[in-house]
Amino acid sequence: MKIRYMLLHAYGMGGTIRTVVNQANAMAEAGHDVEIVSTVRRRTSPQFEIDKRVKVWALVDQRQGVSADSLARRMWRRARGKIVPYGEFAAHYFTERVEAAVMEYVASVDDGILVTTRPALNLISARRGSGKAIRVAQEHMNLASYHPAVREQISRHYGAFDAIAVLTETSRAEYRAIYDDTPIVRIPNAVAMEHRKHSDQSNPxxxxxxxxxxxxxxxxxxxxxxxxxxxxxxxxxxxxxxxxxxxxxxxxxxxxxxxxxxxxxxxxxxxxxxxxxxxxxxxxxxxxxxxxxxxxxxxxxxxxxxxxxxxxxxxxxxxxxxxxxxxxxxxxxxxxxxxxxxxxxxxxxxxxxxxxxxxxxYTPETVMPLWEGLFTALSNRAPIARDYGAAH
Structure with a gap:
């Protein structure tokens, strides 16, 4: 399978970046053709280890600084209207240049699987994606934590996705209350546990x-x-x-x-x-x-x-x-x-x-087969179980 993961900043630090990199590495190890597409690039090298078989590249290189000033961003909002709503935690990243680059990219993807990983990217994919690729929205926070403007846009547009992936059963229930017909799957983050030494409880x-x-x-x-x-x-x-x-x-x-x-x-x-x-x-x-x-x-x-x-x-x-x-x-x-x-x-x-x-x-051995199973089912247009990924 061709699998594309789209991150805000694949070269940075953070839990979402780490989990997506882990997924990409695991899918490459399983023999799939994997890319990580970074919306922006503000560092020369990734902070997390990425499998050499995973292609990593960026839409907008900002290593020399962000060119658009605050006035330009306000003019863009008034003149064109942003897909990325006010209140999205990363809204300040989406200058005219950045948002246009993301829109152009998602419109160009016409095969395989496109996984977007935060509301800003999910909304652009939902509204501007070509519809030829299988689109999966990853959500790494609970719905209630988002600004009302973000929740309103999610409730309007996430129905365009082939599946919405959440981390917990609580989040699944939140999204199912909005989208009962769209597959809402629970796939938790994976954490490697090998070689973990246990605390002996001796240090205060x-x-x-x-x-x-x-x-x-x-x-x-x-x-x-x-x-x-x-x-x-x-x-x-x-x-x-x-x-x-x-x-x-x-x-x-x-x-x-x-x-x-x-x-x-x-x-x-x-x-x-x-x-x-x-x-x-x-x-x-x-x-x-x-x-x-x-x-x-x-x-x-x-x-x-x-x-x-x-x-x-x-x-x-x-x-x-x-x-x-x-x-x-x-x-x-x-x-x-x-x-x-x-x-x-x-x-x-x-x-x-x-x-x-x-x-x-939560080991990769338990979690990663859930991702591969989801992508395979979506590629084959097979039905997705309503309780897909439920803890047992």
Whole structure:
């Protein structure tokens, strides 16, 4: 099969990029003809390892900077009207040049399978795709997390797709309420688990990982830990990742007098070792799709304390069996559950062992056949089961 994956920025960092690269690599390994098409290019080299059999290229090269200024973007919006709606998280990427390049590309694809991977690209594919290729929309966030303008466009145009792929059963129900006749398939992110060393729960370290952005709720994690830090003087928090909220988060750490107790670690090339060296994983997100970093932590036998935010944590965590769910944004409760796990090593070990078992359900060996099966069925115009990809 010819399979084309379209990303916003295939040369960047992020969970969506990593999962799509993993898919592309797996499909190439299975013998398919695979391309990754990057809407823009702002780095010379990809940040994730891409199989040499996968062709990678970009529509718009922005390594020398973005030429369109804000006035030009506003004029484009007034004069032509954007397909990409206001409120899409990446709307600022879609200057006149970028949006026109994407429209031209999707209109030119006349065979194989075209997989688009975020609302902006999905909407352009739905509205401007040639209709000759099989079109699949991937959604990596829950529908309710999007701006109302984005949800309105999704509800108008996603019916053009041959299938909509979501990460969780909650998301499947959201989309089925809009599109009952379009195949809505659940295919979770895949996380490789081989050679994962389990934590022995000996180090007094709480770890978190992800982009330093408001969505991840690290401000709440800092506040939660500050409420219990005095009671547990040997414990520290390490937050791995980079992003635009770094200065604000450091200021919060300073204000809470948590320097030396909470550390912004930046990006790490040895995150698996860092997870092995920790004893608790904290997921403080305000919203999630299906959190890959949490699955990876569970693969290292780390118990998880997570806000029960829309989709994601509750799809993975069974309360009290393999982790702990806390009411969304309840900082005091989050701190209390961290404290409970800190004080009970046997509980950490029990939850961590069950977490490692759960993580095995998300290995490439389990997930990738779902993608290949979907693409084969779509290519053969075979019916797609309503519960395709359901967890059993």
């Amino acid at each position: 370290v709480i770890v978190a990982a992800g982009r330093l952005v408001p969505q991840k709720g690290y401000d709440m994690l800092i506040s939660a830990f500050a409420t219990i830090a005095e009671a547990h003087p040997e414990w520290t928090v390490r937050i791995f990742g980079t992003g635009p909220s770094q200065e604000k988060l450091q200021a919060r750490i300073d204000t809470a007098e948590m320097n030396g107790r909470v550390t912004l670690m930046g990006r790490s090339d040895r995150i698996h070792e860092e997870l092995t060296d920790a004893s608790i994983y904290a997921l403080s997100s305000r919203m999630e799709g299906l959190p890959m970093a949490m699955i990876e932590a569970m693969g290292h036998a780390l118990p998880v304390v997570a806000f029960d935010c829309p989709t994601g944590p509750a799809d993975l965590i069974t309360q009290g069996r393999n982790g702990v769910l806390v009411p969304p944004r309840d900082v005091e409760a989050f701190g209390a559950e961290l404290s409970r796990l800190i004080g009970d090593v046997e509980l950490r070990r029990r939850l961590g062992a069950a977490a490692a078992e759960t993580a095995r359900e």
